[in-house]
Amino acid sequence: MPSDTLPSTVAVVGAGTMGHGLALQFARHGAGVTLVDHRESNLDDARAGVDDALDFLAAEGLLDANPAAVRAHIDYTLDTSAAVASVDLVVETVSEDLSVKQRVFAELAAAAPDDAVLATNTSGIPITDIAAAVPGAADRVVGCHWWNPPYLLPTVEVVRGETTSDETVDRTAAFVEAVNREPIRVERDVPGFVWNRIQFAVLRECTHLVSEGVASLADVERAVRDGYALRTAVVGPFETADLAGLDLFRTIAADLYPHLSDADEPGPLFDERLAAGRGGVEDGAGFHEYDASPVDVIRRRDERVAAIRRALD
Numbered sequence: 001m002p003s004d005t006l007p008s009t010v011a012v013v014g015a016g017t018m019g020h021g022l023a024l025q026f027a028r029h030g031a032g033v034t035l036v037d038h039r040e041s042n043l044d045d046a047r048a049g050v051d052d053a054l055d056f057l058a059a060e061g062l063l064d065a066n067p068a069a070v071r072a073h074i075d076y077t078l079d080t081s082a083a084v085a086s087v088d089l090v091v092e093t094v095s096e097d098l099s100v101k102q103r104v105f106a107e108l109a110a111a112a113p114d115d116a117v118l119a120t121n122t123s124g125i126p127i128t129d130i131a132a133a134v135p136g137a138a139d140r141v142v143g144c145h146w147w148n149p150p151y152l153l154p155t156v157e158v159v160r161g162e163t164t165s166d167e168t169v170d171r172t173a174a175f176v177e178a179v180n181r182e183p184i185r186v187e188r189d190v191p192g193f194v195w196n197r198i199q200f201a202v203l204r205e206c207t208h209l210v211s212e213g214v215a216s217l218a219d220v221e222r223a224v225r226d227g228y229a230l231r232t233a234v235v236g237p238f239e240t241a242d243l244a245g246l247d248l249f250r251t252i253a254a255d256l257y258p259h260l261s262d263a264d265e266p267g268p269l270f271d272e273r274l275a276a277g278r279g280g281v282e283d284g285a286g287f288h289e290y291d292a293s294p295v296d297v298i299r300r301r302d303e304r305v306a307a308i309r310r311a312l313d
């Protein structure tokens with residue numbers, strides 16, 4: 001897209017796990033970014049997070065910008081109103097809590113220019129509910145849902161709320177492209193948007209297969225990671241059906257759908273582990289056991305994702 005459509009000034013509100021990664025992704029593609037938080041210590045952590053991420057990208061051969069120039073494109077502040085006063089786009093990425101987000105959006109609508117896009121990185125709160133806090137600006141509120149880490153994963157959901165204007169959706173999608181990402185347009189404000197619906201449909205079937213004793217947890221994990229997902233990195237579900245033939249896939253779908261899980265509850269596989277204090281990598285155990293620290297486990301994941309991206313590129 002032409003560079004004159006790249007918002008030259010962007011504010012990212014919330015400098016946590018996602019905020020620092022978003023600031024980095026925008027800055028490495030030339031946007032001037034102001035990163036906002038309400039705690040100074042979080043801004044310090046965000047600066048360190050940006051440095052770590054730049055080191056990671058450089059080590060993986062994925063950094064095509066000068067790290068010093070990227071750092072120079074990011075300002076850090078505690079003052080939300082001042083940060084958004086002359087921006088083209090705000091991406092809110094504070095805690096996943098409707099009342100917190102609604103308070104932040106009220107401040108954004110009051111302080112940002114009248115034509116600024118007001119985007120939220122919410123994972124699951126309806127965009128329409130967030131927009132309800134700012135009736136005068138509801139047409140400019142849009143979902144812009146990134147995946148972690150934002151400087152590594154190529155797709156971003158652009159989610160239309162019930163009041164979002166076409167112009168807001170188009171400007172947001174154009175911005176996503178300008179920072180070298182692929183917009184996935186979600187045309188209805190449905191729970192889970194697109195990626196999480198798919199992710200949890202797969203997880204529901206995986207837990208169902210293990211609970212029913214069809215296969216072990218380790219084998220189901222491998223069937224997805226080393227089989228289905230590996231090939232899906234190259235051909236998506238619709239192209240897979242094309243390659244097999246729609247006649248065949250239609251027949252299998254008709255036979256199989258009645259047998260797939262339609263459970264409404266996450267079930268005992270989760271509940272037993274949670275009751276035993278096995279909440280995941282932070283506890284050293286969840287569905288699996290972990291010897292390494294959470295940071296190291298996540299670093300290892302990101303190194304593998306980077307390797308797959310390099311191979312596919």
Ligand SMILES: NC(=O)c1ccc[n+]([C@@H]2O[C@H](COP(=O)([O-])OP(=O)(O)OC[C@H]3O[C@@H](n4cnc5c(N)ncnc54)[C@H](O)[C@@H]3O)[C@@H](O)[C@H]2O)c1
Nearest residue numbers: 014015016017018037038042093094095096122123146148
């Ligand atoms: N972590 C993920 O993998 C992920 C992925 C996609 C989307 N999200 C979404 O992104 C958002 C942020 O998630 P996160 O994991 O980065 O959370 P986080 O807790 O790491 O960061 C949130 C930050 O927002 C700050 N904050 C809270 N209220 C604020 C306010 N009023 N003004 C300024 N700053 C404020 C907090 O101090 C904190 O630094 C959530 O909506 C989450 O659902 C998270």
